[in-house]
Amino acid sequence: MINKFCKVPLWECNDRLVRVAQGEEPADTVIRHARLVSVTTHEILEDADIAIASGRVAYLGLEGHTAEHCIGEATTVIDAHGLYAAPGLIDTHMHIESSMVGPSEFARGVVPHGTVGVYADPHEVANVRGLAGVRAMWDDAGRTPLKTMLTTPSCVPATRGVEDTGSSIDAAQVAETMMWDETVGLGEMMNFPGILGCDKNTMDEVRETLKADRPVTGHYVAPDMDRGLCAYVAAGVTSCHESGTFDEVLAKLRMGMYVQLRQGSAWLNLPGYLPQLVASGVDTSRCLLCTDDSHPHTIVSDGHMDRVLRECVRLGLDPVTALQMCTINAATYLGLGLDMGSVTPGKCADIVLFGDLGAFDARMVFIDGDLVAQDGEALFEVEPYQWPRFMTNTMNLGMRVTPETFRIPVDKPDGKCKVRAISVISGDTLTHEAAVEVPVVDGALCADGERDILKACVFDRHHGAAGTHAFGFVTGFGIHGALAQTVSHDAHNLLVMGDNDEDMALAAQTLAECGGGEVAVMDGQVLALVELPVCGLMSDGRIEEVAAQVGRAEEAWKTMGCDLPSPFMTMGVMSLAVVPNLRLTNRGYVNAVTFEQEPLLLE
C-alpha cells in the first residue's frame, strides 16, 4: 500500500538521498553517536550516526563510519550520546474518542511520548455523525505531524433493530473511504456473528476492503477458537486485539492472524498472556501492540505507547522485541514497511531518542525528520479546531427533560413490583440480568436507593421529537444522586441513572444544554461536569483540562457512594448491545445474546 503519510514520497526525493548518503549534498539533520535499535536485526548498534534529508533517512553510519560527510553549514547536528534511537512508535488499534479530545489535541498529548502513528478507528464519532463526522476528525488530524491513519469503522451501527444511532456506514461507503488518502484498512470487524452468518453487507464491507488491497482488522471475542475462528479468518480478517489468554493469542497466531497485544486504560490484557508468550518461544513477528482506549488522565499521567512498552518489559519481554511489535511489525502488517517501521535508509525519519530502554523516556521525537517533541513537550502548536456546527450540535432530544419525564407509569397497585434489572460487574464489560422488586408509588415505578436499585433511562439524542426513550433499572453502582453521560457505547445516546427523578432531570438537562459529556448530580447540585461538546464525545479544550475534569468526576462518584474502579467505563457500556447479557437502549431492554428485546416488568 502506498503510504500517503510521508512528507515526500520516496520517488520524489531518492536522487537527493543518494547524493546526501555519498556526501555530495548536506543533510538537513544529523543525529550523532546514538545507540541505534535495529529492529530489522534485533540488535543495538553502538555509536551510530543518522543523516536525514527530505524527511527521510539518507545515511546510517555504523561500525565506526560517521556521518561527518553529510554535515554542511545549514545541517542541524544533534548529539545523541548515551541515548537510544528507535523507530517511532505505532499504535495498531485505537479510538481517539477515548481520549475525550479531538485528533490534534490527542496528537499533542501522545507525540511527546514517542508515538508517531496510530491506526485509528473513529467508531464512536461515526455512530453519531457518520462519514461526515469522520472527515471532520481527519481534517483536524491533518493539522499535526502525527500520522493518524484511518481504519474505516465497520460496524456502524454495531447492531441493527435494537437501538437508534445518529448515523450508519454501509459497504458502499466503506468502498468510498478506501479511495481516501488517509485510509489504511477496515476498522475492527466486531460483527463476527455477521461474518459467520455470511450477512451480505458485513461480508461486502470485507470484500470492498480486500479489493482495495487493504487489511481487514478484527475483533473476535467468541470462545470458539476452532470452527468459528477459522471461518472468521477465512473471510479475510487478518488481525485481532481481543484476546484474554495466551491460548487465545496462540490460536490466532497459528491461524495466521496478527495479534494486537492490548494495554489500554481499562483493558489491561498484557499480564494475562505476555509472560506465557515470552516463555513459549513462539515467533513474535506477527505480534503487535495497541491501546484500544486511552483515557485523558492515562495519557497525561502515564503516557501512551511508551506506557505499553514499559509494561511489556516489566512482564519479561526484552525491549527490542517489544519495540519491534510497535514499529516494524506494525508497519509490515499494514503494508507500510517501505516507508515506516525502522530507522534505515529511505524510510521516513520517524525516530524517538530514549534515555533508557526500560523507562522508555522519550527525550526527542522526530516525525519525517522534524523534531516535534522534546522532554515531554510537543513542539508543534495547533490552534483549537473550529469544529463545524454539525459536530457540536448533537444533543437533539426534542424535549425539555423534567422530573416528570422519568415517571414510569405502571398499571399496578402501589406497593412492590418485580422488574428486570441490569446487574453490573466491577471492572468487567459483562452484565447480568437480575430480578428485583421496586416500589410502586402513585401508579409509577420508583428507584430504591437504599437497596442500590437505580432507575435508568436512555434517550435517543439523535432524532429530536421523533426519538424515543426507555426505562430500566440497574444495580451495582451504589450511589445517591444521579449520573448522566453521552459517552455510551455504541449509539452514544443520553444515558441517565439515579435514585431520584429530580437529580436525574438536572443531570440530563445539564448535558442537553452543554452539548454532551458526563455529569454527576447530588441533592440538586452539579458535583462534576465533563463537557464534551464535540459529538457528545470529545472536548474542544486541552487534554490536561479534560483529565482534571475527569478526575473531579471520579471524586464525585466516590462522594456519591460508588466504590467501583472506573465506574464511568462501566456505565459507558450499559447500553452496549453486543456484549452479554442484559443492556438498556433507547428502545428498552435488549438481550445481548439473542438480540431480542425484553420487557421491563417480570410480572
Place this chain on the structure above:
Amino acid sequence: MINKFCKVPLWECNDRLVRVAQGEEPADTVIRHARLVSVTTHEILEDADIAIASGRVAYLGLEGHTAEHCIGEATTVIDAHGLYAAPGLIDTHMHIESSMVGPSEFARGVVPHGTVGVYADPHEVANVRGLAGVRAMWDDAGRTPLKTMLTTPSCVPATRGVEDTGSSIDAAQVAETMMWDETVGLGEMMNFPGILGCDKNTMDEVRETLKADRPVTGHYVAPDMDRGLCAYVAAGVTSCHESGTFDEVLAKLRMGMYVQLRQGSAWLNLPGYLPQLVASGVDTSRCLLCTDDSHPHTIVSDGHMDRVLRECVRLGLDPVTALQMCTINAATYLGLGLDMGSVTPGKCADIVLFGDLGAFDARMVFIDGDLVAQDGEALFEVEPYQWPRFMTNTMNLGMRVTPETFRIPVDKPDGKCKVRAISVISGDTLTHEAAVEVPVVDGALCADGERDILKACVFDRHHGAAGTHAFGFVTGFGIHGALAQTVSHDAHNLLVMGDNDEDMALAAQTLAECGGGEVAVMDGQVLALVELPVCGLMSDGRIEEVAAQVGRAEEAWKTMGCDLPSPFMTMGVMSLAVVPNLRLTNRGYVNAVTFEQEPLLLE
C-alpha cells in the same frame, strides 16, 4: 499488492470458505493427520487437519479438532499420517533461462520438488528479444500451475556503449509492465553505479516501480558496505541476493534490506555465511532463499528449493526457520502475505507434504488446492510450447563464418607480439587482465594452444550484416579444439574460442545453423552440442534431455583438456562487462571497472 496468481480472489469465495469452515458445505479436499509446519508461530503442530475449498484453506483442525465436519461425498480425503505439511516453496530470485528450458518445462521440473512460486527475472530473454520476448515466456508460463511471478528486468542492456544487444528496456517500458497481472516487482537492479550516479533512466525505473507500489529487488556487489550501500538502499532498493560473507549479509539486514540467501548451481553462497548467521542469533524474518541460477542437471539430479533447504539444514539452520525463509518471509516481502506463505485460513492452498524435514522429500505438492505433483512426478502435462518465430530466429550473424573469419591481421613482422588477454579464475566470475605473447604468422595473430592462449571472438548475433565482431585472447581453459556458445551474459552474442581457426569456424557455424546453444569441437568433429533454439538460450525439449546434453558437453570439455569446474559458466561470463576486470564484447575489450574500451595490442 493484489495477488493475481490465485485461482479465485478471496473476495469471490470467502462466503464459501466461511460455510465450509463451519461444516455447512463440504470441502473439495481434506488433508488429515498431518504434522503442520506453522511458519507463523515457528511450531510443528501434530495431527492437524486441513480443509480446502475454492483453492484456499477453509479450516485448520488443531489441538484435537478434526475436519470431519468438512467432508462430504465428493470430498477428496488424503491421509497425511506421518507427513509434514508445509507451505509451498517460493524462489525469491531466479532466471528461468538458466534451466535452459522454457517456463512450462521448468515448471514441470521444479514443482515436483515442492516449488509453488518463483520471482523470475527474464533478464536474458529480454536482452535478446525485449518485452515481446518476456511476454512470450509468460504466455508459456501461464499454461502451468506454477506461480511464475515476473520481476521486470531492470538492466537491459546491462551497460550502454560497450556492446550490442538484441533489445533494450527503458523506464517507460518498466512502467508499462507494472500494469501487467504477472508483474510483482522490478528485477535485480544490477546497475548500482547508475543508482549511485543518479542516472536518470536507472532512477526512473526505480521510481516507476515505487509509484506502482511494487518492490525494487537488488543486486549490489560493491565492497562499500557504508556510503555506497546506504545510497543504494535509500534510492528504494529493498533486497539483495549478492552477498559473499556474513558481514555483507548483516550489513544489508541492518540497512533494512531483505537478504536473499543464495544457493544456485554455480553460486554456492550458503556455506559462506549461513553458519555464522545461525550462530549470531540475528532476526531472520527478513532473510529469504533463492537459487538465482539452476542448471538443468541440478534440477533433474538435485532438485530446486528443496535442495536449498537441505543445504540450510546441513549447515545448522533449523528446518522451520529455513522454511519460513522461502514461504512466509518470501510472501511478506512482495506483499503477497494475504494470499501466500502460510497454511492458514483464507490463504491459497499451496501445500507440500514432506516425508522428512531434513530430506525435504516432497511426496505431494498442491497448488491452489490441486494435487499437481506426487512422488517426484508432475501430474500436469503441458504440450510443447509453439514458440513464435521471432523467439526461435535469433541467430542473425549476417555472414557465413569460415576459418578466414578468424584471421586477425596485424601490422607486425612474423614472430611474437604482446597482447592483452583475459585470464579466467577457476570457479569465479571475476577475470584478470594478463599480458601475453602470441605468435604472428603471415601477418596475423594466432592462438598458442601449447601455452594455453586461446583466440576468442564475439559476434553480434542480433544485427545481421550491420553487426560487428571483435577478437581477444583468453588463458586458463587449457583446451585443444574450439568451444562456442550463445549463452553469453548479458548481450548473449555468439562467443567462440579455440586454439585453431578451423575448429572455431565449425563451432560458430554449427550454432548459427541450429539457432544457438553450446557446442564443443575438436579436430573437425562436433563432440557435443546443446541446442538452445529459443533465443539461443532455451531448448524447446524436455529438461531431462537438456540435462543429458549438458552432461555430454561437460564430458567434451574434459576430453578437450579442461579441468575447471563448470567451464560453461566461466565461459558464459567472459563477455559480462559489469563484473571486473577485463571482458570481451562484440566491440572489443572492455575494462569492466572504468567501462572504457581497451586495445588488443600492448605494443
